[in-house]
Amino acid sequence: MSTQDPTTPEDGSGEDGESTSSHQVPAGSEGGSAGARRRRLRDRSPVAAFFVEIGVILLIAVVISFVVKTFLLRAFYIPSESMEDTLQVDDRIVVNLLAPEISEVQRGDVIVFEDTRAWSSGEVPAPETTPLQDALTFVGLMPDASEHYVVKRVIGVGGDEVACCEADGRLTVNGEPIDEPYLYPGDEPSRTEFDITVPENSVWVMGDHRRASADSRAHRQEPDHGAVPVEDVVGRSLARVWPIDRWGGGGTDRDPFADVPAAGD
Structure with a gap:
């Protein structure tokens, strides 16, 4: 004989169909907002993001050039x-x-x-x-x-x-x-x-x-x-x-x- 409560759906939802799981993260929590903030920053300042990327590329190029000049050519x-x-x-x-x-x-x-x-x-x-x-x-x-x-x-x-x-x-x-x-x-x-x-x-x-x-x-x-x-x-x-x-x-x-x-x- 089944011991499952007939009033409780197997997916854990309540009578009104809403989930009652304790693991759901509220939309406004700190953990869920970090990625969203970064995306909003990129969306608001594409020019700044472009120059940041260029700066990183130039820095890498300078480091590589220095290593090559010091040890190889x-x-x-x-x-x-x-x-x-x-x-x-x-x-x-x-x-x-x-x-x-x-x-x-x-x-x-x-x-x-x-x-x-x-x-x-x-x-x-x-x-x-x-x-x-x-x-x-x-x-x-x-x-x-x-x-x-x-x-x-x-x-x-x-x-x-x-x-x-x-x-x-x-x-x-x-x-x-x-x-x-x-x-x-x-x-x-x-x-x-x-x-x-x-x-x-x-x-x-x-x-x-x-x-x-x-x-x-x-x-x-x-x-x-x-x-x-x-x-x-x-x-x-x-x-x-x-x-x-x-x-x-x-x-x-x-x-x-x-x-x-x-x-x-």
Whole structure:
């Protein structure tokens, strides 16, 4: 026999059909009004909501740019003629920051290094910048135009003997003559004779426009023989990104050094 009260419907409603459930939330309760308030705010101020969304997107873009600039890629401005024709004045390049920490720097690489010994004082100074440009450079949205950085090509690495010049006027690295296709048209490998051994954990660097480059040759009388410590290397040039008609590789060319024997061989 059923024990259900015949006067009480199974759905819990009363005699008049109205629900008697204690779980119903009143329309004006605090919990049910939060979402409604947000919807009303959006409905009342679509312009404000649009600008808030734009601001969030820009903030995310700046954060991503800063992370990329700090750990992966960084843009630099070319202020002088020392790397022509490979890199020209006003070119912008992107540098791979994973070299040398992860990727080994090799002969033929075009690198950017921190000018801890004031080499750039002998070349064209970087252009003046505004505080806004400095801020954009800091977060990675503009190329670094600071004169505290120098771009050159690696000719020798730690332990290499770099000399100039052999009978045909070419540089030699560990006794191997080097044909240099990247040299500025009309330039000879070097007007200065030298014969140095690159200190360990350092690189010997030269500009492609040899007559306009104050590079390792100009500092070979210093204790480090003009070599740049690897710890000062910021990274390897990856690509030219500006101006548009000069888009292309970063200038690295390892092929001329393919037959160079290891130091001491």
